[in-house]
Amino acid sequence: MLSKNTIKLIASLSQKKFRTQHQLFIVEGVKGIQEFLDSSFELYQLFATEANFSAETILISEKELQKISNLKSPNTALAIFKIPKQKTAEANGLILVLDEIRDPGNLGTIIRLCDWFGVKTLVCSEGTVDCYNPKVVQATMGSLARVHISYTNLSNYLKTANSAVFGTFMEGNNIYTEELPKEGIIVMGNEANGISLEVEQLIHKKLSIPRFGNLQTTESLNVATAAAVVLSAFRRGF
C-alpha cells in the first residue's frame, strides 16, 4: 500500500524545487533502476509490481504504479534515489561543457553520448535543464549513473581551466581536418542561440562541422546530433 504522503512526495519530485528541497529524484523502469543500483547512487525507496531486485522492494499493484508513474505506459518499477553531493568537476580527460541546454531530451541524449564516448565529466551552465528532471533521467537510459555532472558558472569554470577550450560555431576550423587532442574541453551552445557571447570569449579554438547539403538555408544541426559528430571527431584518432 502506498501512503498519501508517499504519493505526494513522488508527485512533487517532477518539479525541480522539490527535488532540490528533498535531494531526491525518480527513476522508472527495471533496467534503469538496476543501473542506478549498480552505481554509487544511494537508493531511498523502491516500488515494484514484482520482487525482481536484490534491494529492498515495496510491492505495489499495477494500479498504484500507474498513479505514481510519469510515463504513459508505466514499466513495472519506480525508484526514488538520493541526489549525490556535487563534486568539483575533474580537470582531466575529455570534458563536455553545456551552455544553456534547455530541452530535457537533448540533455538526456548528450549524457548517453558522454557515456558511449568515455566522457566522464559533463559541466553545465546554471541555466541548463536539471539532469534529475524525469524526462532527462528517462532519456539517459541509465547513463546518468555513469557520467559525473555538475552545474556551475561557466565563465568562472573556463577562466580557471588548464586544458584547451574548443567550441563549435557556424564559422571555424573544419572539425574533420583539424588535429584534435586526446584531452580538452568542448563547449556546446544553446538550441536557439548557440554559445553565449560571454562564453565565446573564453574559447581558444573555434571548430565547425562542414555542411554538405543545401548551403542557402540557415538551418543548423540539432545540438545532440552535433555533439555526436564532435565527440566522434575527437575520439576517432584514439
Add this chain to the structure above:
Amino acid sequence: MLSKNTIKLIASLSQKKFRTQHQLFIVEGVKGIQEFLDSSFELYQLFATEANFSAETILISEKELQKISNLKSPNTALAIFKIPKQKTAEANGLILVLDEIRDPGNLGTIIRLCDWFGVKTLVCSEGTVDCYNPKVVQATMGSLARVHISYTNLSNYLKTANSAVFGTFMEGNNIYTEELPKEGIIVMGNEANGISLEVEQLIHKKLSIPRFGNLQTTESLNVATAAAVVLSAFRRGF
C-alpha cells in the same frame, strides 16, 4: 472564419489513414511553411493570424489557430500541403535506408541530418513511421522539403541496388579506420532490435562505431545520434 469541414479535415490529418486518403499533410510555423513554399511541394491551404506570406492566405484569429494546431504553443500559421507522388528512389549518391524506425522524433532528426550531410535520398521500410506525421514534420525543421523520401520493401530494394550496402552493428569494421566510399547505401536499424535478419543478409559490409566508455553495459547509441556519427564518417574525407 474556419468552416466546420475545414476544422474536421485538419484534425483528421493527424492520422495516417486520412493523410493517405486526402493526400494532404500539415506544416506549422512561419519558417517551416516558407521552406515548403520555396520547394516543389504544392500548397493546398494556408491559414495565418497575419498576412506574412506571398501565397494566398486565409486570415484567422489566434483562437481559431489554437483550435486547429497540434502544438501546445501554436505559431502564427498552419498550412496544408499536398503529399507529392512517390518517385522511384535515385540510384546514385549517398543513400540512407531506414529499417523500421518507429519514433517520429528520430525520423525527423534523421531527415534533418540527411539535409545537412547532403544525402538527397532516404529509403524507408514500409513499417517506418510516416514522414508526413505532424511530429516528424515538426522535427525536420523544414528539411523534409529538401530530402526525397520513399517507402518500399527493403529486401526488394536492396537486392536490385547497384551500390555497396553498409550497415552498422555492435560487431563490424571500425567506422573510423575503414576506408569509406563517396557513394553507397547505409542501413540504420530499428530503435530496439537493430537491423532485421532479412535485411542483414543483404548487407555487404558491417561497420561499427567504437565505444570508448564503460564496456560492461549493453547500452547502445540512439539511432539518430548513430546516424550522425555514420554520416559524418562517410563525409569527412570528401
